[in-house]
Amino acid sequence: MASAAQNLPMLVCGNRNYSSWSLRAWLCLRKAVLDPEVLVLPMDTPEFEARIADYSPTRRVPVLRIDKECIWDSLAIAETVNERFAHARLWPEDSQLRALGRAMAAEMHSGFSSLREALPMNCRARQRDVEVSQSVSNDIRRIEALWEQARRESNSTDWLLGDFSIADAMFAPVALRFRAYDLDLSDATRSYVDHWLRDEDLQQWIALAEQESWVIGHEEVGEPTLEEQKNKGESQ
Template identity: 75%
Template sequence: MQVDTPPDLKLVCGNRNYSSWSLRAWLCLRKAGLNSEVVVLPMDTPEFEARIAEYSPTRRVPVLWIGDELIWDSLAIAETVNERFANASLWPEDPVLRALGRAMAAEMHSGFAALRHALPMNCRATARPVVIEDEVQVDIQRISELWSAAMERSGSDGWLLGDFSIADAMFAPVAVRFKAYVLDLPEHTQAYVDYWLADPDLQAWMSLARQESWIIEHEEVGALSN
């Protein structure tokens, strides 16, 4: 998909290497064919604290600016992009699949706290040893079940609901997390991770992340992201 990008479209992100919520919003823009201006604010730095109020009343990222209009929170950004720029193509036409995708996106948006804490996103990391506690394994199992159920319902062997959807964007950082740590994943789960890692847009984000020099101590970024 390729559309004309409004000249006043601006996405404010955290570090590409760490900011999972920024990745979700950026992917929706890319999949809608938009190449917006991107402002990267390095989290856990004096620069972030000095500049974030200029862009975000919540002092969190990501934030999408359309002219003087502000949309915050990654899921709200995704839905706005879908409505205004993607001709509603970021959700399936089928109402059953659409409802399933929205439920999955909402669960990812509000859940999986144990996984977020134990396996922070780091685009530069690969196969890091990690001890998986029971509550983290529960999260991994639930995510695997969600992916399996979605692909079984849609008949897809690629994206979760057939074509790319907002649900895929919401789970993209999970794929990056699963790459970053040594995990024993079910075959279908690893297949979806591999499918995402081969995606050109995600590869472009990962390449930019590898060029960043910022390092967040302990990679504890959850408090700064929507």
Template identity: 55%
Template sequence: MSSPRLIIANRNYSSWSLRAWLCLRKSGVAFEEELLPLDTPEFAARIGDLSPSRTVPALWHDGRCIWDSLAICEYVNEQFAAGGLWPADPGSRALGRAMVAEMHSGFGHLRAAMPMNFRARNRAVPQTEGLRGDIRRMLALWQGAREAHADAGPWLLGEFSIADAFFAPVVVRFGGYGVALPPGLLAGYGDTLRRDPDFRHWQSQAARETWVVEADEAGQECDS
């Protein structure tokens, strides 16, 4: 069996790349990563050969390509983590999958107004009703998950899961755009993520990047 190879974009911006990468790290499998910087001739020239959807992330393994972030996380869970990236409890697993599905397809106002950017510090954006609604919904999702699993561990569903990989970029967004997590379970959750060694490794690599794409100033989502 060959080592998996993950195609990612700029660590500073690419929220979907971070999600797939975190799941691979938590699975314990050794993998290769290849970074294509966004908004560059290299990205335009090579992405078509590496991802049929021309988006990142894309995972190559044993001659097959998986090009959707959620599909990558589920594949990693089955192939390399023995199912351990979801809770054993069916109810908790169903809750986590519902949360991830909502993140995967929703929160459009939050995505548009607050793109992930590790360099962002206290950026101000218009507080539209749509954005406020997305933030309220996000915090309610997290609060419900943490209340139900507070005795099982510090992550959303107790132990680290695909749900945490999917919501990690939102914690970054909230930090960069001045959205404070309420004290108690949610503030503790944010601290758990920020202290995580794998998350900190990605963050340190993002800090070393020199590419700046248009979205760093314009506030547009950088990946899909």
């Protein structure tokens, strides 16, 4: 682990269960083989309101504290980690693939608002029954096309651009959404979701999310399935 005492990074996150932008930033740090100190501020609580301004100029998470600097916004954190830690290699060497990856990351960062609003990331949820509007369906089809294009152009059957990249981090919460809700997905899409679900870093994040007791009502979309109720019973 690269954990130089003076510049041990600290990441301020929201609840692991729901904070998709926090997950993206944390994955970039983990894949750069960094083990950041993590401070979780529970969202939608008086504690979050009282403490967030001490860390974040935007009052949002994630925020990275590194070398006495404060970097807010998941994409800026990802790029900073890639730049500061040369071994991280969070973008491919091939410039065409790098350009594709950057376009994908930017599209995720600024788009897919229908999917993000209707189907929140929920690490604990499994295959919930939901109504899928036309605009959500359009977002899903666009994401499937992007994943398919990236893996085809990089000849990859696992990560989007061959090796792990920032593009994968940006889409990890979508993979979790695709597990959380019962959706009509292609086999290729499911294979990428399964690839993510086998990842040890993501498994670590999910395990910690499952231990959280905070529940945000409006983020709980669809009825909990029998599998979730069973999982909850087993973890108590």
